[in-house]
Amino acid sequence: MPPRPGPEARDTGTGNSSGQGREPAPSDVSRGAGRRRARPSAGGRSADVGPYGVEDHADDALAVLDALGINAVHVAGGSIGGAIAIALAARAPARVRGIAMFGSALSLGLTTDAIEDMATDVHAAGVREFFRRQARTVIAPRSAPWIADHLVDLAEGPPRSPRDPGLVAAVLRDGLATDVSHHVDRVRCPVLVGVGDHDPTCPPTEAARLAEAFHVEPVILPDTGHLPMLERPELVSKHLRSHFAAVAGGHGRGHRSVFRRC
Template structure:
């Protein structure tokens, strides 16, 4: 994030790190995909400019935050609320990716007055990997190590119109932690919890009774949170799904300018009552 400050907040599982860039108006809180970090939104925030304050949280066990669990969307939502409290922000637009969609819905269910809107990119209420796929991923992580595993598989979730450096940046974000590379056992626990156990459909049912303004975007080549998962999320927000042609699972890395433009247009519509 351009001209950001790196700050810290106290969360339920330990110290949380977050990025904070000043600006007027209702702030944006960025919620990152699992196995990335706050900095996945750097270029999106830069493209948005200084029109509003921008916050981006490193969930527990991601980026520079401490690794203590548990690792379900409700736990990451608690981290996000801790950051809002530490930053003195009463209400924010949520911009989320991947399991960040579930995090946003958990936050909206727990504290609806804190959520001005939800814009979701490649996001879902659940990923729902089965036991065989989780076992295969764990075996690969233990064989290759964290960095080499993401280097081998990270590019598989990107679309054909992704910018050239997206895969390399994903490896750095997925691998780097508070004190060097993230611990193998922690990454395995995060993967099994967030990709296997996480299911925020109950939170979405609560939110659906009185949803904030929302919009859901999905890449045409997203293998992780495909259109069916996007529609499930959109149903909880009573909104539509817009398809991003040629984009995979991480629009914020693959096409940050397009992601920023979509978020900017949505926020303007919300604030103008359109």
């Protein structure tokens, strides 16, 4: 299939560490020179899997673009999805026209022990109970209660094939250890940084640090927590349309060739 001439919008997912966008296939998945394999647990579900780092997600995204013959894209991502967008833009600058991130950070600054404690808790409590405890704390006080319930359902997976705690723990370990600071200088496209004013995971202070790295001002979303795509979809859509329209018109904010060393 010949490459499509125009850019398309691609969403890297909410990246909320539940792994909902990235359940491994039964067969091997090509990844550069190597291959990723999911090994079934005693119950027949994926257990010892991975890796699930940002670079691996970026590898997957590039493989999908190549397979579909898509030449250029706009990328939008939430939470770790924003870090994946940065890695993708840094590694394939000619193919990424613009990126938009919501509730994202360069890194979370968590210790190895803190991350391991969370992974252990997933095994001890189970996927549903672990995310049930977290769900209400990551959305804004005024957000609809169904959003927390929906997050739990997404994290657990379909009723007939719930996600194995080993899978979710693996995603947590790799995702929470993310640090994309080293990619910043290689991003050449316009950048949008959005954050909820009630985001406890990647708060406005982290968004400000992320935005500063790209020489832009963060967009603060009112009455919004860590899941703006669910809490305020109309506002997210508004900012996405505005940002990518500006990119298409050559007026995108934070274009590296314009702002980097002025």
